[in-house]
Structure formats: structure tokens, C-alpha cells
Amino acid sequence: MKNVLSLLLFFVCGSLLAINPTTNSELADKFNSGSENIDTELRDLQNMNNLVIENDYDFNGLNANHAEMVTESKLSSKAAAGLFEGHPDNPLGVPGFWWGFCLGWVGMLIMYLTMDEGTARKEQVKNALYGCIISVVFWTVIWFGLIAAAST
DSSP: OHHHHHHHHHHHHHHHHHHSOOOHHHHHHHHHHHHHHHHHHHHHHHHHHHHHHHHTOOHHHHHHHOHHHHHHHTOOTTTTOSTTOOOTTSGGGOOHHHHHHHHTHHHHHHHHHHSOSSHHHHHHHHHHHHHHHHHHHHHHHHHHHHHHHHHO
16 A cells, blocks of 8 residues: 555656656745745735824725725725624624534535525635535545555
């Protein structure tokens, strides 16, 4: 079994190298151009942070007085919204992702049946689906790791 896993790992690594052949200089150029972009964006964020501190702005104040900076940096007032964000209508106040992660398809069904019709339900059921998928992948990797460890 150990030889089969080693051979499989060798094949996967070889395939990945064959798919994307790059030289060291090309790879270094990608990192250099990426680091320059990151430095520029971080400098812009630092400037906005200084404006917020100096003028005691919130997001709306910054957007009203420096709209061009906000649009260039792609800031959003909904920065907290995301996969783990809940909705006031969630059952027990638990976001949909965790219902799907912990209970799988049953969690998706709970989200669908307990929430009111609308975009919030659609979003939370989608988050429950993502949680279900991530849970399946997570536990599959754990089980294969345990089986591989036990067989050696």
C-alpha cells in the first residue's frame, strides 16, 4: 500500500510539473509584479486608514468625502457578510454554513423549511450546501489519512 501511495504521489507531482512548465526567472517575475501590486494596495489602505483616524470617519463618511478612493480600493459596507454570516431569521441564530457542515443534507432541509421565502433563505441554503460539501471533503481526507496511517 505504501508503494502504491508513493507511486500515486509521484505521478500527481509529475503531472503538475508537466502541465505548467515555468523557469525560475518567470516565476520570480510573477512574484515581483505581485509584490509591487500588494505594496501599492497596502499603501492605499494605509492612507485611507490615516484619513479615518484623523477625521473620525465611518464608512459612510469616508465614502461621502473620498468616494474615488473607496471605489478604487473596492471597499464595501457589507464587508462582514459572507459564508459564515447569519441572518436574523436563521433557526437558533446559527448560520446556514454550520447547519450544513454539522448536519449535512438534513441541515440544508432545516434551513429550507424554517426560513421565510426570499433571497435570505436562498443564500442561507446555498451556504448550507457549501458547508455540507466542505464537511464531506474534510471527513473524506481525515478517513483516508487514518486508513493510510493504519496500513503502514
